[in-house]
Amino acid sequence: MIGKxxxxxxxxxxxxxxxxxxxxxxxxxxxxxxxxxxxxxxxxILPLILVSIYAALAGGADLKRLGSRTLGFYLATSAxxxxxGTLLGWAFSRGVAPGLLALAQVSPQDAAFSVDAxxxxxxxxxxxxxxxxxxxxxxxxxxxFAALAARGLSASQRxxxxxxxxxxxxxxxxxxxxxxxxxxxGIAALVYASLAxxxxxxxxxxxxxxWAVALAALVHAGLFLPTLLWLGSRRxxxxxxxxxxxxxxTALATASSAxxxxxxKRVLEANAGVSPGTxxxxxxxxxxLNMDGSALYQSILLIFIxxxxxxxxxxxxxxxxxxxxxxxxxxxxxxxGGGIAMMAFMLDLLGLPQTYLALYLVxxxxxxxxxxxxxxxxxxxxxxxxxxxxxxPQGARPQ
Numbered sequence: 001m002i003g004k005x006x007x008x009x010x011x012x013x014x015x016x017x018x019x020x021x022x023x024x025x026x027x028x029x030x031x032x033x034x035x036x037x038x039x040x041x042x043x044x045i046l047p048l049i050l051v052s053i054y055a056a057l058a059g060g061a062d063l064k065r066l067g068s069r070t071l072g073f074y075l076a077t078s079a080x081x082x083x084x085g086t087l088l089g090w091a092f093s094r095g096v097a098p099g100l101l102a103l104a105q106v107s108p109q110d111a112a113f114s115v116d117a118x119x120x121x122x123x124x125x126x127x128x129x130x131x132x133x134x135x136x137x138x139x140x141x142x143x144x145f146a147a148l149a150a151r152g153l154s155a156s157q158r159x160x161x162x163x164x165x166x167x168x169x170x171x172x173x174x175x176x177x178x179x180x181x182x183x184x185x186g187i188a189a190l191v192y193a194s195l196a197x198x199x200x201x202x203x204x205x206x207x208x209x210x211w212a213v214a215l216a217a218l219v220h221a222g223l224f225l226p227t228l229l230w231l232g233s234r235r236x237x238x239x240x241x242x243x244x245x246x247x248x249x250t251a252l253a254t255a256s257s258a259x260x261x262x263x264x265k266r267v268l269e270a271n272a273g274v275s276p277g278t279x280x281x282x283x284x285x286x287x288x289l290n291m292d293g294s295a296l297y298q299s300i301l302l303i304f305i306x307x308x309x310x311x312x313x314x315x316x317x318x319x320x321x322x323x324x325x326x327x328x329x330x331x332x333x334x335x336x337g338g339g340i341a342m343m344a345f346m347l348d349l350l351g352l353p354q355t356y357l358a359l360y361l362v363x364x365x366x367x368x369x370x371x372x373x374x375x376x377x378x379x380x381x382x383x384x385x386x387x388x389x390x391x392x393p394q395g396a397r398p399q
Contacts (some may be wrong), residue, residue, distance in 0.1 A: 009249040010323035012184035016191025016253070030189045037186020038254055040179055044262045046131060048172045050143050052265070055165040057147035058158065069389055070282045073228075073382045074244035074290040075326075081378075082325040085296035086318050089303030092212035096307050110171060110222055117143050128248030135216050140284045169276075176262045182245070183263075187253040194255075194369070206363070209304050216296050221374050225292075225381045231386030235272075243271040245382050251376040255368045257287045260376050268383055278387040286379030299325040302346060303357045317350065 020027065123141070125330050130138035150158050226237035236372075247264040254260060264283050268274040302321050306313050313321070347353070369382045 007184050009183060009187055009253075011197045011254060012188040013191055013249060016188040016245045017195060019188070019192045020195035024196035029032045031124075031193035033187075034190030034193055034253075036189075037179075037182060038256075041259050041262060043170055044179070044364060045175055045258055046139055048176075048265070049139050049260055049284045051172065052276065053140060053143035054135070054147045054150075054281035055162065055169050056277040057144060058150040058162055058165070066281050066386065066390060067276070069220075069386050070285060070382065071243060072285065073232075073323070073385060077225065077228070077292050077378050077382060078295045078324070078326045080292065080295040081216075081220050081292040082299045082322045084219055084224070086224055086303060086322050087300035088212050088216045088219075089248065089300035090216075090313060090318065092300075093304045093307040094128065096206070096208055096304065110285050144148045159302050172262075173266065176266055179265065180246075180266070183250070187250065195322060199390070206359075207303065209300065209363065212300050212304075213297055213371075215243050216300060217293065217374055220292060220296055221377055224380060229381045229384060233388035235384060235388075240272060240381075240384065245270060246378050247371040248382055251371050252373040255308060255372045257291075257375050257379070259374055260372075261287050264376060264380060264383075268380060272384060272386045274383055275390075278390065279383055282383040282386055285376075286382060290379055290382060291375050292378035293371035295325045296374070297371045301343075301360060301363070302350065302352075303362045305347070305352055305359060306350065310348075311352060320350070322345075333395065 050224055124138035127138075127142055130142065150161055153161070173307055229237050229240060244264070244267045246267050247260055250263045251257060251260040261283055265276075265279045268283075289371050299321050302325070303313060303318075306317075343357060347356060
C-alpha cells in the first residue's frame with residue numbers, strides 16, 4: 001500500500017517540484033524521460049479520437065441530443081469562468097499602479113489573429129495533412145462525418161466497420177494502460193525539467209495577479225464545477241475527484257489538454273463508470289473547445305493589462321472581455337501562435353498597446369500548467385453530467 005502511494009502521479013508531481021527547487025542543475029539529465037513519455041502519449045491521441053468517435057456515433061448514439069447537451073454545458077462553464085475571472089481581475093487590479101513593469105516591445109507579426117486562421121482550424125482540407133499536423137478538431141469533424149455517412153451503408157458493411165473500430169479502440173486503450181504504468185516516472189521528469197529554470201521573481205512581481213488567478217481558479221474549480229457535478233449527476237465531487245485524479249495530474253505535468261485525453265477517457269470509463277459513447281464525443285470536443293481555465297486566466301490578464309496601461313475598464317468593456325475570452329478560449333488551441341495570437345487580437349479590440357504582450361509571455365509559462373489542469377477538470381465534469389443526463393430517461397446510475 002505504501003509502495004503504491006509512493007509510485008503514483010501525485011507523488012511524482014511532488015518529487016518533480018522538490019527536485020526543481022533543490023537541484024535545478026540536474027534537470028537536463030532526466031528531461032528525456034519526460035519527453036519520451038509525452039511523445040508516446042501523443043502517439044495515441046489522434047487514432048484514439050478517430051476510432052472512438054466513429055464507434056460511438058456509428059453505433060447509434062443520439063448525436064443531436066448528445067451534441068446539444070455537450071455544447072450547452074461547455075458554453076455555460078466557459079461563461080461562468082470568464083465572468084468570475086473578469087470580476088476578480090477587476091477587484092484585485094485596483095491596487096496595481098500603472099507603469100509598474102518596464103515591458104519590452106513584442107512583435108506579433110507571425111501570430112496575428114485572422115478569421116481565415118480560425119476557419120482553417122475548424123474545416124479540414126486534407127485528411128492526411130490534418131493527421132500529420134495533429135489538428136484534433138479536424139479529426140473530430142472527419143470522424144463525425146464518417147460516422148454519419150456510415151449510417152447509410154448496408155447492415156453488413158456497417159457492422160464490419162463498427163467491429164473494426166471497436167477492436168482498434170480496445171487495442172489503443174490496452175496500449176494506454178501499459179504506457180500509464182510508467183506515468184509517475186515520465187511526469188516527475190516533465191515537472192522537474194519544466195520548473196528547474198523558472199524565473200519565479202518575474203512572476204511574483206505581480207502578486208495581486210497571482211492571487212486573483214488563484215482565487216478565481218479556486219472558486220471555479222472548487223465551487224462552481226463541483227456544484228454543477230452534484231446538481232447534474234448527483235455524484236459526490238470528492239469521490240469523483242478521487243476516481244479521475246490521474247487526468248488533472250497529467251494535465252498539470254504536461255500542460256496539454258490534448259495529451260491528457262487518453263488518460264481522461266480511461267479514468268472516466270474505468271473508474272467513474274461514464275459510458276464510452278459519452279467520453280468518445282465529449283472529451284475530444286472539450287480538448288479543443290472547452291477551456292474554462294483559459295477563459296478565466298485570459299480575462300484576468302486583460303483586466304490587469306488595462307490597469308497597467310492606465311486604461312479604465314467600464315461595464316461595457318467588462319462584458320466585452322467576458323465575450324472575448326469565451327471565444328478565445330475555444331479558438332486558441334489550433335491557431336498558429338496559440339495564445340499570443342488571440343491575446344494580440346483582444347488587445348487591439350480593447351485599444352491596449354501591443355507592448356503588453358510581453359506580460360503574457362512572462363506569466364504564461366508559469367500559469368499554463370495549472371490552467372490546463374482546470375481545463376481538464378471542466379472536461380471531466382461535463383462528461384459526467386452529460387452522461388447522467390443522457391441516462392435519465394432510463395434512471396440515473398447510482399454512484
